Amino acid sequence: MIAVFMETRDGKIKKSSLEALAEAGRRAGELHVGTAAVLVGAAGGGTAGLEACGPDRIFCLEHPALAAYSSQGFAKALRDFVGETGPAALFFAATAMGRDLAPRVAAGLGAGLASDCTKIAVKNGGLEFTRPVYAGKAYLSFTVRSTPVVATLRPNVFPLDAPPAGAAPEVVRKSVDIPDGLIKGRVAEVLKEESSEIDVTEADVVISGGRGLKGPENFGLLRDLAALIPRAAVGASRSAVDSGWIGHQHQVGQTGKTVSPNLYLAVGISGAIQHLAGMSSSKVIAAVNKDPEAPIFKVADYGVVGDLFEVIPRLKEELKKVLAE
């Protein structure tokens, strides 16, 4: 069995967890094993929508102390689950929570962890993982000795295809034993950013600005453009962030986030090697820059050589037209 931890946010299952479940389904099919979706939380949590995503079984690991996320509480629930059900693999989405939790679970099990995978293949009856290293300047492929193997899957990489219509999954509710004093740290509060912007790692389209924007106020041009496009987010180069024009959570590149959107539009970004590392796995790259020699044009599928202050407002109008069609 391949088990997949399903992360919820505000009671909704995250898209990146469903992507991990879809990938588990494809690999489990090749290995002729089943799949399980695993939810952790307080008792009586819903499984709405998950039945349609094709897991063979749904496990709800429950305890009142698991109402809020704590790495120690959630790791205990998953470790016990692995002990009882013996999956061959345990997948997580490589989200903030998945990256926090998966190593804790793996260490508790003495298991190897494949972090932030972008490809998983079946080889000699086991799983082979591929993941970017050096921020995408190289790709490492490897197998893992331990059973189970624990893996986190990069969001926005694995396709969400329609699951086969099978029998409704069995839902198993298990009560978790959480000894007093086990949980020494927990999330007390989630502080939302004022704007409800989607994170660059989860966006389908990322529109990033760099030094060419000349000042913080001009990120408004990119926000206007992003507002037109569904699931679009605004990113930034390191120099824009270090100049204080936009928050670090928007930074794409080696000391920021690595993104793989369907479209990455680089505006006024020359394309330093650290920046290219963070976005070169995007499916389509477009760039607007006034310097025809800018390195960004070497990786761009579509480039516009021109003044961004002239091109971007016009691009916005043109996109409005084509999107209205």
Added chain:
Amino acid sequence: MNILVFVKRVPDTESRIRIRHETNSIIEDGLNFAASTYDEFAVEEALRLKEAKGGTVRVVCVGRDEALPVLRKCLAMGADEAFLVKDEAPETYDGLRTARVIARAVETKFAGADLLLFGKQAVGTDNGQVPSMVAELLGLPQANVVTRLEIEGNAGTALREIEGAAEKVVFSLPAVVSAQKGLNEPRYETLKGIMAAKKKEIPVIKLEDLGLAAGDLEPQIVITGLDVPPERKAGKILQGDPAETARGLAALLHNEAKVV
């Protein structure tokens, strides 16, 4: 406060990575090495906590002798002591192996630490596994990818970055905290600090002295390949009148690439 900071020597972020395929390893000749970027935020945070609350800052690196300059830099920034846990193994890309070495080192050589600080991930291996694994192996709470840290008595509060929001994590000490960019602005070494650091001895701890269990040093990861990604092909370049190029780009993105 008794603070431990863990640092790693890595190729700097400007490095162009070349591969030696016979050994599935990177070619180190010609690369510049430095402390991993995020580790510098961890060192700085430790120094600030010490300045505010007193105590000691000890910096530990697992690695080869080549990592000594990285430790020396931490001393020059103001760390009290630095230690090298000597590990001759080439890069294993295996977080659990490193975490076991660190956890055993903490238990046998650095017992009584209040706070274990790390960078959120090493630049290069990009695993981000070790802090959480060490926390689990030592039964400590954790706060990862932290952009703000406050310690009050025996408790800590951290803000950690998540998608589109921040989580406020409350925890008791001792604890593991990993630093994200934005936590602070690392200081430069002073000339006085550099001179003082030169005189300090950096004790070397042997792996054999840590009481590791058989198999602890065996990586779980079995490397089957290491490659640079295929080069992207240069694409279509539009030049000229901004109205024309904007229209052209919109059409290409919508009709040809079908991404908007």
